[in-house]
Amino acid sequence: MKTENSELRLGRQLIAWGRADKLNPTDYFAPRDYTFLTSDDEEQKKGVDALRAVMHLGEYDLQGIVAHGNAKNTLPFHIANNVGFSQSKAQFGVKLDRYGEGFDWSVAFYRGMDRNPNLAPGFATGAIVSIYDDVSAVGLDFAAAAGALTYRGEAAYFRTSDSAGQHLYRRNNHLDFVLGVDGSPFRNANLGIQYYGVAVSHYSPNVLSDPVAKSGALLGNQLRSFQQGVTLRFAHNWLNDALQFEIRANFGLTDHGKYFFPKLVYKPNDYWSLIVGGEYFEGGGNSYFGQFRKNSGVFAEARFAW
Numbered sequence: 001m002k003t004e005n006s007e008l009r010l011g012r013q014l015i016a017w018g019r020a021d022k023l024n025p026t027d028y029f030a031p032r033d034y035t036f037l038t039s040d041d042e043e044q045k046k047g048v049d050a051l052r053a054v055m056h057l058g059e060y061d062l063q064g065i066v067a068h069g070n071a072k073n074t075l076p077f078h079i080a081n082n083v084g085f086s087q088s089k090a091q092f093g094v095k096l097d098r099y100g101e102g103f104d105w106s107v108a109f110y111r112g113m114d115r116n117p118n119l120a121p122g123f124a125t126g127a128i129v130s131i132y133d134d135v136s137a138v139g140l141d142f143a144a145a146a147g148a149l150t151y152r153g154e155a156a157y158f159r160t161s162d163s164a165g166q167h168l169y170r171r172n173n174h175l176d177f178v179l180g181v182d183g184s185p186f187r188n189a190n191l192g193i194q195y196y197g198v199a200v201s202h203y204s205p206n207v208l209s210d211p212v213a214k215s216g217a218l219l220g221n222q223l224r225s226f227q228q229g230v231t232l233r234f235a236h237n238w239l240n241d242a243l244q245f246e247i248r249a250n251f252g253l254t255d256h257g258k259y260f261f262p263k264l265v266y267k268p269n270d271y272w273s274l275i276v277g278g279e280y281f282e283g284g285g286n287s288y289f290g291q292f293r294k295n296s297g298v299f300a301e302a303r304f305a306w
Contacts (some may be wrong), residue, residue, distance in 0.1 A: 006058075008052070008053050009050075010051050011283065012048065012049050012085055013048070014084070015051060017095065017106075020180060020215065021194060022041070022248070023158035025139060025177065026106075027156060027177035028093055028112065028137060029048055029093060031045070031046050031071050031276075032134050035076050037279065038301070039301055048071060049067060050065055050068070051065070052065050060097065060098050061097040062095075063097070064093070064095075064239060065093045066092055070110065071091055071115055088175075089112060090112065091112025092112060093111070093112070094109050095108035102145045104143045105140065106140065106141055108140070111135075111136050111137075113132055113135075114135045117210040117219075118133060118169055120169035120216070131170075133160060133171075134162045135159060137157065137163075139157070140146055141153065146183060148183045151180070152180045153180070154177070159173050163202075164202060165203065171216075173219045174198055175199045175201075176198050177197055179195050188236060188238070188241075190236075196228065197226065200225050200226070201228050202227035218286065219286050223255070227254040227255060228253045229253050229290070230250075231249065234246070234247055242266070243267075245264050246262070249261070252289060255284070255288060257282065257288050258283060259282075260278045263276065263277030264277075272303070275299075275302040277299055278296070278297060
């Protein structure tokens, strides 16, 4: 339902928040299927059953969301014996967006399920179990144009069920942030660079001495009190945009893990797109990307649109 100054939507919908390039700490409502290797990682995002209300207030938009159902990410590996505890929980969010000439920003609050699990030993079975906790988060983002460049930033602070950092098998409170800039260094090309970091509250090195706690901390990017990295993206088009090349890379400056995602697109006409590419993970056993080494792969796609 839509009026001149408001919108109301009920049903399954894709709700994507965040203005940074691909790394979006404030993207609370879009669980991903990381087992789906595709040319556009936006297609990994899954819709949620939600009620979404938006009010248009001049250059501001105020939106509120109530969602219910499975908000979990689909991870590219299995928990031991596929044992897990989880419940379908409600998620709630409110966001204020401001759109202006050359400068957009938003602030948002979220309360709901953490999309990634905590890992814990199953004392009854001896297997590792996954536990999905509630989190609260407050975040902000911005995008600002200045000449030929666009500056982007995003940050979110997450409050978990272990705010004091006393539980080995729960994630601690953490601050995630991204700052970047992109532009066109020459004709038909685009280059973007971002600096990102994760700061963990009440970090304890005790997680390193427990194998299950260590695996959970690695999955949650909390193996260290502070981690940082850099992302790069370069794209170039030829033949009046019929041939397109893009490569994205992520370099962990703290744990020295690496991720690469190249792809080549050829469009012989207005209907067909032929795509080849792949993703490659590299790193040691204590690096975030290193845990996904076995998931490196290649893909080929043929798309028809009319």
